[in-house]
Amino acid sequence: MGSLMVGPIIAGAMSLHVGWRNFWWLNTALLGVSILSVIFMFPETKWHRPHPVEYIKQLRTDKVSPTGSTEKVPTGLHDADKLGGEVAQVPTHGTMPDLSAQATAERDPFLGNGSPSKAQWRFYQPNAHPFKTIALDLWIPWKLFAFPIVEFAAFVTSWSCSSFLTLNLIQSQAFAAPPYLLNSQDIGFMNFAILIGAMIGLGTAGPFSDWVSARATRKNGGVREPEMRLPAMIPYVLIMMLGNFVVAFGCQQKWPWAAIVVIGFTCAGIQVAALPAMVTTYAVDSYKPVAGSLMVAITVNKNVWGYGFSEFINTWIVEKGYIPPIMTNMCLITLWCLFGFVFYFYGKTFRRWSKNSSVHRL
Numbered sequence: 001m002g003s004l005m006v007g008p009i010i011a012g013a014m015s016l017h018v019g020w021r022n023f024w025w026l027n028t029a030l031l032g033v034s035i036l037s038v039i040f041m042f043p044e045t046k047w048h049r050p051h052p053v054e055y056i057k058q059l060r061t062d063k064v065s066p067t068g069s070t071e072k073v074p075t076g077l078h079d080a081d082k083l084g085g086e087v088a089q090v091p092t093h094g095t096m097p098d099l100s101a102q103a104t105a106e107r108d109p110f111l112g113n114g115s116p117s118k119a120q121w122r123f124y125q126p127n128a129h130p131f132k133t134i135a136l137d138l139w140i141p142w143k144l145f146a147f148p149i150v151e152f153a154a155f156v157t158s159w160s161c162s163s164f165l166t167l168n169l170i171q172s173q174a175f176a177a178p179p180y181l182l183n184s185q186d187i188g189f190m191n192f193a194i195l196i197g198a199m200i201g202l203g204t205a206g207p208f209s210d211w212v213s214a215r216a217t218r219k220n221g222g223v224r225e226p227e228m229r230l231p232a233m234i235p236y237v238l239i240m241m242l243g244n245f246v247v248a249f250g251c252q253q254k255w256p257w258a259a260i261v262v263i264g265f266t267c268a269g270i271q272v273a274a275l276p277a278m279v280t281t282y283a284v285d286s287y288k289p290v291a292g293s294l295m296v297a298i299t300v301n302k303n304v305w306g307y308g309f310s311e312f313i314n315t316w317i318v319e320k321g322y323i324p325p326i327m328t329n330m331c332l333i334t335l336w337c338l339f340g341f342v343f344y345f346y347g348k349t350f351r352r353w354s355k356n357s358s359v360h361r362l
Helices: 002-017 020-040 052-062 080-084 101-107 130-144 148-175 184-189 191-219 226-252 257-286 288-320 323-353
Strands: none
Touching: 002 020, 002 148, 002 184, 002 191, 130 288, 148 184, 148 191, 148 226, 148 257, 148 288, 148 323, 184 191, 191 226, 191 257, 226 257, 226 323, 257 288, 257 323, 288 323
């Protein structure tokens, strides 16, 4: 998102002073640097971490070796019957460990003291099943689209980003024309408002949603559910609606550009930093083992709808004005966000549907 905010700021000034083609050469150079950084500057942190189910199977089949000696098993996994038996719910107030930074560090002396090994920087990482791993990486994002929670996160993210993308697509169309007649640099600098809004969203959405979730956890006897953070979306949905109204009616009725930018653009930045973050966190909380594939699925969905929207919005504005396309987009964002009420009450049921899915064991 940040690149779509900073990019127009740079592009506007470069187009005015050195020509728009030079911006694309700069973009090409940055893409080249990014590719090299991804290949050579990212230490590998993904490796197979044994799932508890694997430990249980190992304990049940290999507890006694062929020689009759007892196999050594991981600490805390000595009782296979307990691991494979019923799980009793107990109050968490007296059983939860101290999770303060000092206490956590004392339990795990290696926490925060490690660094990547040389092997993690290798260009290619050996893998026992390379083709299976690649196939899973390609398949799992598509499989996740069958899960309601992932669909909810994908569509909220897609349309929230489309609301922000609208500003990228229409700002020159709106402000280079009469009565504004602004040059490309002035129009590019308007994106500072979006960037500032995004900083506000980043600075408030996380702490606010955590506070809402923590408050609900206390009321629930110390048991946290992923759905508890969803009510935090409400103020940001209202901010999104305000921003869309201001941009749509402001551009159509030729309001002063400052009102459109300061209110409309800033609100767009706030909501695009907040809403996708909240629903994505909710989805990751529900399906932690496949967080990476989850982000791929959401990004694919976002890019598909963003591309489709960019294909026709400018022509739609020429034919019908600014209000119909922007208000239609706002209504769709609101519709997907309203599904948050459904997931707040029935999200646990949806998670129960997929409790035996293989994604929990990857």
